[in-house]
Amino acid sequence: MSNLLFQLNDKQKEAVIQTEGPVLILAGAGSGKTRTLTFRVAYLIKEKKVPPKNILAVTFTNKAAGEMIERIKQLLNLPQNISPYSQYLPHIGTFHSICVRILRREIEKIGYKKNFVIYDEQDQQTLIKRVIKDLGISTDQIRPATILGAISGTKNNLIGPEDFRMEVGSYFEEIVANCYEKYNEYLKKADAIDFDDIIMLTVEIFKKFPKTLERYQELFRYLMVDEYQDTNQAQYIFLKLLAQKYRNLCVVGDDWQSIYSWRGADVQNILNFEKDYPEAKVITLEQNYRSTQTILDAAYCIISKNINRKDKKLWTEKKSDQLITSYEALDEKDEANFIAREIKRLKKKMKLKLSNFAVLYRTNAQSRVLEEAFIKWGIPYRIIGGVKFYQRKEIKDILAYLFFIKNPSDQVSFERIINVPARKIGTKTIQKILSSKKESQTILDRIEEIVFGQKSTEFLPKEKVKRLKQFFELIKRNQDFSLKNSVSKLIENVFFESGYEEMILKDRENGEARRENVLELLTVANKFDNEENGLEIFLEEVALVSQTDRDLEKLDAVPLMTLHSAKGLEYEIVFIVGMEEGILPHSRSTLSEKEMEEERRLCYVGITRAKQKAYLLFTTSRNIYGSTQISIRSRFLEEIDEHLLEKISFEEMVKINKKEESNNEDFYEYYEKKLIFKKNNWKKKSKLKKIF
DNA sequence: TATATAGTGTTTTTT
DNA sequence: ACACTATATA
Numbered sequence: 025m026s027n028l029l030f031q032l033n034d035k036q037k038e039a040v041i042q043t044e045g046p047v048l049i050l051a052g053a054g055s056g057k058t059r060t061l062t063f064r065v066a067y068l069i070k071e072k073k074v075p076p077k078n079i080l081a082v083t084f085t086n087k088a089a090g091e092m093i094e095r096i097k098q099l100l101n102l103p104q105n106i107s108p109y110s111q112y113l114p115h116i117g118t119f120h121s122i123c124v125r126i127l128r129r130e131i132e133k134i135g136y137k138k139n140f141v142i143y144d145e146q147d148q149q150t151l152i153k154r155v156i157k158d159l160g161i162s163t164d165q166i167r168p169a170t171i172l173g174a175i176s177g178t179k180n181n182l183i184g185p186e187d188f189r190m191e192v193g194s195y196f197e198e199i200v201a202n203c204y205e206k207y208n209e210y211l212k213k214a215d216a217i218d219f220d221d222i223i224m225l226t227v228e229i230f231k232k233f234p235k236t237l238e239r240y241q242e243l244f245r246y247l248m249v250d251e252y253q254d255t256n257q258a259q260y261i262f263l264k265l266l267a268q269k270y271r272n273l274c275v276v277g278d279d280w281q282s283i284y285s286w287r288g289a290d291v292q293n294i295l296n297f298e299k300d301y302p303e304a305k306v307i308t309l310e311q312n313y314r315s316t317q318t319i320l321d322a323a324y325c326i327i328s329k330n331i332n333r334k335d336k337k338l339w340t341e342k343k344s345d346q347l348i349t350s351y352e353a354l355d356e357k358d359e360a361n362f363i364a365r366e367i368k369r370l371k372k373k374m375k376l377k378l379s380n381f382a383v384l385y386r387t388n389a390q391s392r393v394l395e396e397a398f399i400k401w402g403i404p405y406r407i408i409g410g411v412k413f414y415q416r417k418e419i420k421d422i423l424a425y426l427f428f429i430k431n432p433s434d435q436v437s438f439e440r441i442i443n444v445p446a447r448k449i450g451t452k453t454i455q456k457i458l459s460s461k462k463e464s465q466t467i468l469d470r471i472e473e474i475v476f477g478q479k480s481t482e483f484l485p486k487e488k489v490k491r492l493k494q495f496f497e498l499i500k501r502n503q504d505f506s507l508k509n510s511v512s513k514l515i516e517n518v519f520f521e522s523g524y525e526e527m528i529l530k531d532r533e534n535g536e537a538r539r540e541n542v543l544e545l546l547t548v549a550n551k552f553d554n555e556e557n558g559l560e561i562f563l564e565e566v567a568l569v570s571q572t573d574r575d576l577e578k579l580d581a582v583p584l585m586t587l588h589s590a591k592g593l594e595y596e597i598v599f600i601v602g603m604e605e606g607i608l609p610h611s612r613s614t615l616s617e618k619e620m621e622e623e624r625r626l627c628y629v630g631i632t633r634a635k636q637k638a639y640l641l642f643t644t645s646r647n648i649y650g651s652t653q654i655s656i657r658s659r660f661l662e663e664i665d666e667h668l669l670e671k672i673s674f675e676e677m678v679k680i681n682k683k684e685e686s687n688n689e690d691f692y693e694y695y696e697k698k699l700i701f702k703k704n705n706w707k708k709k710s711k712l713k714k715i716f
Numbered sequence: 717t718a719t720a721t722a723g724t725g726t727t728t729t730t731t
Numbered sequence: 732a733c734a735c736t737a738t739a740t741a
Contacts, residue, residue: 085730120731145729163737167725219731254730286728387727389733409729443717450717568731588728610727626728649726650732 028063028099036060039274039307040067043074043246046267046301047274048294052338053323053632054314054594057276061250062092064274065114066099068246079114080244080266082122084251086569088592089117092250115244119259120219121568123226127217130229130236136212139560141427142567143211143218146420147436148172155206161199174200175207179220180256180288182227214435223258230265241269252277252297256288264300273301279334280327283588283626285618295334308336314594314635318344318668322638323631325664330621346637347670350603350661353643354674355652356390360397362641363599365681367403367582370597378404378582382595384630386608390601391584398582408585414566418528418538419545423566425518426511429502430559432468445527447491456484457492471496498522510553511562512546587630598634600627603642603658627660640664 029037036056039049040063051057065081068074083089093108093116102112115122124142132138143151152172156163178188178200185208189201211217217225230237244266249255252275255263267273275297282291298304312320320338327333353359367381383394391407398405413419421444424437431437435458443449460483461470474480475493484492498521506514519525519542528542529535548566552558587600587608602608609623631638646655672680 083730088730118731142731144731222731251730283728284730287730389726412729446718448717452717586728588730591730612727622728647732 028066032056032060032063033311035307035309035311036063039309040064042274042305042307043068043072044272046271046297046304048297048301048304048306049274049276049309050294050306050334050336051276051278051309052312052336053278053281053629054312055309055338056313057278057309058088058092058095058250060309061248061276062095062099064248065092065096069100069114074246075111076114077111078243078245079248080122080246081114081116081248082119082250082263083116084118084254086118086121088250089121092116118568119255119262120222123222123262124564124568126226126229126240127222130233131225133229133233133236134225136217136225137215139215139431141214141216141431141434141437141563142222143216143436144415144567145219146415147216148218150436150439151210152203152207155203155210159202159206161203166196166199171200171203175204176218176220177288178204179218179224180258182224182258182261210435213433215431215433216436220258223256223262227258227262227265230262237265238269241266245270245272247273249273249275250277253279253282253291253294254284254289255293256290258288260290260293271301271303280330280625281591281629283591283622283629285622291332295332310336310338312338312340315340315632316342316344316346316636318347319631319634319638322348322664322668323628325668326624326631326660327628329663330624332618332621348631348638348640348664348668349670349672350640350642351672351677352657352674353641354645355643356393356602356646357397358674359601359641359643360394361401362677363394363601363639364397364401364403365677366599366639367597368401369681374596376596378580380596381582381599382590382593382597382633383582383584383599383601384587384590384633385584385601386587386610386626387602388586390607394584394601398584404579404581406579406581406583408583409589413541413544414569416538416541418524418541421524422515422519422542422545423563425502425522426514426559426563428468429499429506429514429518430563432466432499435467438467441522442495445523447495449488449491449495453484453488453492468496468499506559510549511558512549512553514559515542515546515549587626590633591629594633594635596634596636597639598630598637599639599641600630601641602646603640603661604646605656605658606648607646608658608660624660627658 029040032040036059039047039060043064049057049060051060061081065079068079069076081092083092093113096113096116097104097106100112106112117125127140128138131140149168149172152168152175156168156171183191185201185205188197188204192198192201211221230240247263247267249263254277263273275294277294279291279294282289282294285291298306317340320340324338351359351362353362363383367378370376370381371378385391385394388410391410395405395407414423421441424440427434427437428441439454442454457467457470457474461467471492474483475489475496477483480489502514502518502521505517509517525539525542528538531538549562552562555561583595600608605614608627609620613619613623640661642657642661643655645652647653
């Protein structure tokens with residue numbers, strides 16, 4: 025182990041051996057924070073002889089947790105196939121996965137059933153719409169998403185419906201208060217909790233039951249938290265309560281990379297750590313192992329304009345041989361073509377893989393033009409983020425069947441599947457079933473009653489009863505089936521029997537692809553086939569896992585993603601597009617200084633992803649919401665010192681490419697046309713547009 | 717209940 | 732430009 029410490033620099037070592045008491049590690053971009061954290065865990069176990077089960081490490085993504093477990097296994101020389109719940113491994117997971125585990129054991133204390141289901145964003149949407157409808161609120165003025173956002177923010181601040189009502193100060197808040205109450209009521213009726221509840225209810229239990237809290241304080245004696253700048257109030261209190269007794273709380277983060285405040289993350293948590301824990305040891309990791317000094321300097325130019333931050337100065341031993349390149353494109357198409365061109369050129373010249381590049385943008389809408397250009401130039405690309413696997417309709421539908429089979433009270437899942445595939449059962453019939461249902465009755469039981477009851481045809485038309493009976497039998501059959509068969513077999517069964525397969529294959533265009541998605545789900549489910557209560561574990565995992573780790577990394581392709589998705593990643597060459605006022609910084613952020621600081625951090629995160637070189641692109645004019653607008657260079661671009669920048673004009677770009685690749689017909693032809701286009705000025709734009 | 721049409725609002729999304 | 736949703740109509 026002490027051998028291993030040689031692999032760390034002095035500051036990192038300091039952070040590792042300071043095992044007792046509160047520790048704040050301010051880890052700059054690329055300073056090896058995950059490495060430090062992992063070593064610290066290994067050090068605690070090997071040198072300090074702390075039992076692994078007394079260590080809790082919290083990350084923000086399942087991916088990060090998975091990677092950390094892998095690295096710790098290696099450091100501790102543990103077998104690869106060891107169970108993640110083994111006593112030889114510390115507890116490592118996201119806030120949500122840790123809290124769900126706690127809730128499964130303790131939630132009955134506060135009157136919930138312990139086999140609750142977890143509603144994701146889509147489920148929440150459906151539920152809140154139902155609430156709004158039932159309360160008779162008009163959606164002309166207020167959008168469901170706004171109300172949901174307000175409720176979520178409130179939950180993140182640990183404010184319950186009653187407390188919220190007391191603080192109501194406006195008409196809008198009054199509506200939110202009403203919705204909040206009913207929303208929670210409906211959740212409870214469906215034995216469901218939402219993402220925010222996972223943390224909030226755990227804290228509630230800790231506060232109400234000191235004995236229970238103490239048990240967890242004893243268990244998690246050593247606490248470590250990654251990405252601390254992204255914690256919200258609820259998570260902050262959760263940690264505070266757990267750390268109260270032993271005060272062994274080590275947090276790692278970088279206030280300069282806080283980019284999720286709009287989701288409730290509070291930078292103040294990291295900025296105030298020393299106030300909360302006056303005896304805290306503060307260690308700053310400033311040596312950067314990723315980028316060149318030029319990149320670090322340029323990034324510093326931008327971040328240094330922020331007032332609300334701790335100061336630090338990143339440095340590197342890497343020498344800089346490349347400046348930051350800025351390119352003024354004619355429009356977004358030229359911008360995209362420049363990148364495609366440049367990637368082709370550099371890939372050859374520097375012997376890079378496509379996955380060594382990355383294109384980053386502020387908004388998802390910007391990806392389309394890029395995709396078109398990559399297709400045109402025949403460059404494989406991959407969109408990171410975007411529509412997630414588990415959010416695709418066919419996957420959600422099949423999962424809803426499983427959820428309903430497992431929990432026949434689950435109203436959201438019920439409404440999702442009752443008429444998919446079409447069974448001619450609409451809102452009217454659904455309404456009748458639900459409103460006639462007794463409190464203690466499951467939805468399925470009520471349907472059974474209707475279908476087999478004496479006066480069934482008085483209650484509903486014959487046709488509907490027949491359809492409902494088919495649905496009832498489908499669910500019943502599969503409930504029985506699920507008792508004797510594996511999850512994957514169950515999925516298969518549901519997929520065929522429900523007529524879902526038949527339905528999606530009618531979609532000539534995407535049917536086959538959608539079918540393959542379901543088959544992909546089957547592959548995921550296979551992993552749970554040998555587990556005791558496979559269905560349960562499978563649904564749990566599916567509710568908490570996003571799709572990030574499912575990216576097929578095999579194919580070499582250029583990753584395209586938002587600046588947010590890029591956090592934590594690194595690439596040799598990084599392109600940031602749309603360095604324009606209104607895009608980066610985004611127009612919605614220009615009103616408040618706080619939000620402007622976040623945009624600046626976003627830009628900082630983007631630039632510091634680059635190991636060798638960063639390109640900053642902007643346009644002269646851009647098509648936005650269907651109309652062309654003249655663009656203004658981003659203030660962030662102006663903030664970078666002149667001597668760090670190399671500006672390439674359109675003509676220079678053409679010259680470089682002609683010289684280096686005069687044999688490429690495609691390219692030659694394209695730029696000839698573009699040159700003519702530019703000479704011909706703006707007036708003829710529409711005419712020439714057709715050529716490209 | 718399914719489908720056509722007009723109207724609307726456009727950030728970011730680790731769980 | 733475009734996708735999504737609420738409303739009208741078959």
